[in-house]
Amino acid sequence: MYSKNNFFLKLLLISTFCFFANYSFAQPVLQPWGNIAGIRIDGQLMKIESNLMVVKKDSTIRVTGKERQRPHFIREGNQQIVTTNIDSLYFKETVEAVGKSSANVKIKVSSRANEAVQGIYFTLLVDEHDYPNGSAKVDNSKPIKLSGNALKYFEKPAKTVDFISQKQQLKITFSEPVSVMIKDYKNKESKGLQVFIPIETGDMKTGDSVEKSFTINVSGTIDKSPVHLTLNTAKTGRPFIGFGGNFRLQNPKTDPQVIDYCLKNLDVRFSRVEMPWQLWQPELNEDPIAAADAGKLNPHVQKSMEMAQRLYKMRIPVILSAWSAPAWAVVGTPKYGPDSNGVWGNPLDSTKTNEIYKSIADYIEYLKEKYGVEISLFSFNESDLGINVRQTGEQHDQLIKGLGAYFVSKGLKTKMLLGDNSDATTFDFIKPALNDPAALPFIGAISFHSWRGWDKETLQKWADAATELKRPLIVAEGSIDAQAWGYPAIFQEPEYALNEINLYTRLLSICQPEAILQWQLTADYSPLAGGGIFGDTSKLHPTQRFWNLKQFASTPKGLNAMELDGNDVDISVAALGDKEKNIYAIHLVNNGASRKVILTGLPAAIKSFKVFITDKNDSMKQEHSISVSNGKAEFILQETSFASLFTD
Numbered sequence: 001m002y003s004k005n006n007f008f009l010k011l012l013l014i015s016t017f018c019f020f021a022n023y024s025f026a027q028p029v030l031q032p033w034g035n036i037a038g039i040r041i042d043g044q045l046m047k048i049e050s051n052l053m054v055v056k057k058d059s060t061i062r063v064t065g066k067e068r069q070r071p072h073f074i075r076e077g078n079q080q081i082v083t084t085n086i087d088s089l090y091f092k093e094t095v096e097a098v099g100k101s102s103a104n105v106k107i108k109v110s111s112r113a114n115e116a117v118q119g120i121y122f123t124l125l126v127d128e129h130d131y132p133n134g135s136a137k138v139d140n141s142k143p144i145k146l147s148g149n150a151l152k153y154f155e156k157p158a159k160t161v162d163f164i165s166q167k168q169q170l171k172i173t174f175s176e177p178v179s180v181m182i183k184d185y186k187n188k189e190s191k192g193l194q195v196f197i198p199i200e201t202g203d204m205k206t207g208d209s210v211e212k213s214f215t216i217n218v219s220g221t222i223d224k225s226p227v228h229l230t231l232n233t234a235k236t237g238r239p240f241i242g243f244g245g246n247f248r249l250q251n252p253k254t255d256p257q258v259i260d261y262c263l264k265n266l267d268v269r270f271s272r273v274e275m276p277w278q279l280w281q282p283e284l285n286e287d288p289i290a291a292a293d294a295g296k297l298n299p300h301v302q303k304s305m306e307m308a309q310r311l312y313k314m315r316i317p318v319i320l321s322a323w324s325a326p327a328w329a330v331v332g333t334p335k336y337g338p339d340s341n342g343v344w345g346n347p348l349d350s351t352k353t354n355e356i357y358k359s360i361a362d363y364i365e366y367l368k369e370k371y372g373v374e375i376s377l378f379s380f381n382e383s384d385l386g387i388n389v390r391q392t393g394e395q396h397d398q399l400i401k402g403l404g405a406y407f408v409s410k411g412l413k414t415k416m417l418l419g420d421n422s423d424a425t426t427f428d429f430i431k432p433a434l435n436d437p438a439a440l441p442f443i444g445a446i447s448f449h450s451w452r453g454w455d456k457e458t459l460q461k462w463a464d465a466a467t468e469l470k471r472p473l474i475v476a477e478g479s480i481d482a483q484a485w486g487y488p489a490i491f492q493e494p495e496y497a498l499n500e501i502n503l504y505t506r507l508l509s510i511c512q513p514e515a516i517l518q519w520q521l522t523a524d525y526s527p528l529a530g531g532g533i534f535g536d537t538s539k540l541h542p543t544q545r546f547w548n549l550k551q552f553a554s555t556p557k558g559l560n561a562m563e564l565d566g567n568d569v570d571i572s573v574a575a576l577g578d579k580e581k582n583i584y585a586i587h588l589v590n591n592g593a594s595r596k597v598i599l600t601g602l603p604a605a606i607k608s609f610k611v612f613i614t615d616k617n618d619s620m621k622q623e624h625s626i627s628v629s630n631g632k633a634e635f636i637l638q639e640t641s642f643a644s645l646f647t648d
Helices: 004-023 148-154 255-265 288-293 299-313 350-371 393-409 424-434 456-469 488-492 494-510 544-553
Strands: 027-030 036-041 044-047 049-056 061-063 072-076 079-086 089-098 102-111 117-127 135-138 158-164 168-178 181-186 191-200 209-220 227-240 242-246 270-274 318-322 377-380 415-421 443-449 473-478 515-518 559-565 571-578 583-590 595-600 608-614 621-627 633-637 641-647
Touching: 027 079, 027 089, 036 102, 036 209, 044 168, 044 209, 049 079, 049 089, 072 488, 102 117, 102 191, 135 148, 168 191, 191 209, 227 571, 242 544, 270 299, 270 473, 270 515, 288 350, 299 318, 299 350, 318 350, 318 415, 318 473, 350 393, 377 393, 377 443, 393 415, 393 424, 415 424, 415 473, 424 443, 424 456, 443 456, 456 473, 456 494, 473 494, 488 494, 494 515, 494 544, 494 559, 494 571, 494 583, 494 641, 544 608, 544 641, 559 583, 583 595, 621 633
Parallel strands: 227 595, 242 270, 242 515, 270 318, 318 377, 377 415, 415 443, 443 473, 473 515
Antiparallel strands: 027 036, 036 044, 036 049, 049 061, 049 117, 072 079, 079 089, 089 102, 102 209, 117 191, 135 158, 158 168, 168 209, 181 191, 227 559, 559 571, 571 583, 583 641, 595 633, 608 621, 608 641
């Protein structure tokens, strides 16, 4: 039993520990594939771009990177741990936050086969943009100008290496002297120096292992300058219906709880479900409707139809997408992954076109007649890539015209989804249909998935296509890492949550979509944790990602995109409004330190904004309202946070 004094002493110690745990340690950003992106100090990201590299004796070079390996990621307190492999070389990389600006890095490499290796390295890029007019220093030597010509300067073993500029400073301290190599690098985005820290410089035999440890310390300018934003209400863009979700059923034990929670606690306004076509009509000569009426409806098909019905009864528009096709409908044996040539999926069998159209339309008609569901849009999922039906742009154009016309002949209101691409980078896939006037009557909307292609130039192409066709744009799968299911602990990381909502805010601003549909609102990529999801047996509970989505989904209905001018690399913004009703919503994502925001151009009728904040500490917390005077508002935007302003 504790006395009252002991109780308060214990409470003080716990509070002190929590304070230091949150604020006294640096925040290293370790990507789940093993690359360090930087270290945050007071929210400001001091950029580091690293990777693990293997150089073989035959000069083959392999490096860690997104979607290049099958890594695993976990967090243990202040340690982030990635395990991955390049061929038979297995890496364990541990990055531990220490102090306010440092991280300890430990790399262990083990070989499971004989490897003819020239070198295994931890490399990092010293970007000219981050180190303008920079210099380098080895131990206590005199600093020299940063240049590839400084190679000889790094020939002797060193205990410390410094890279110094007015903007940012980087210091690497080794546990024992190391001979660091350095060379120039240049790519489309940047140029500077590449630093090679050797882990091993010779062959490795089966059972060999080697370790290297060092400390990275960063410092630099923390940008706390005011951010100036101007709302332009004169020009109104496309309408935003709102936030939506994917409900493809894959986990019978854990999906229901997540779906129930999300539909109860999120304002879901658009949806996408699966058509399990390969289970609907597995045999060409089978009548799927007759089989269903005879009580032989496949259980997964039934569950998928019931999911569509549940959403439709909530007055949520439903997109129907087919991932796979029955064997009779495709050329070759159905593939569910890349073949030896890296080719995914199967093309549809052009000799079975009428049968294919009828089978798909039968499914949609059955949904309408037996479940009361009117499907808004139909697509093959990621057919540009082949997940798992593969099409060329020309075949996609023909499908839109052919199947679209067949829907009309059957009295169905279902339209075709143009694209539904695997990501934004494969824009050329939609060009044949985009430039085909005969396809336009059957196109209900344009769609891409947000896994890749986040630069403004690429995203603008999709916005322009929607403007050209006068059709809505839908981001049918929203998120940032298509392989995250392989290292689900990343879903709990504040950095992942921040990057995801940052992308949504940019999509909302640049693309002006009708809806952004989360992948998924099920246990797959779940915004909830616990309940047995990914082996987490704690009580089901919302994560920071969930609160980001809830806040984003709370955007008032009936608003259109508006311009919000401002040019700050660390702040992403999007604005929507209704000038007649004087209803406005402004979303802001701060990717850096705490900043003052000065917002101008607001209509005179606006007197205040309600403010909601989500970050690693707050879950859609309602702050004090912001007053507006003479069309101007001033407020503080917290570091690494998502803020939403809604007219009061």
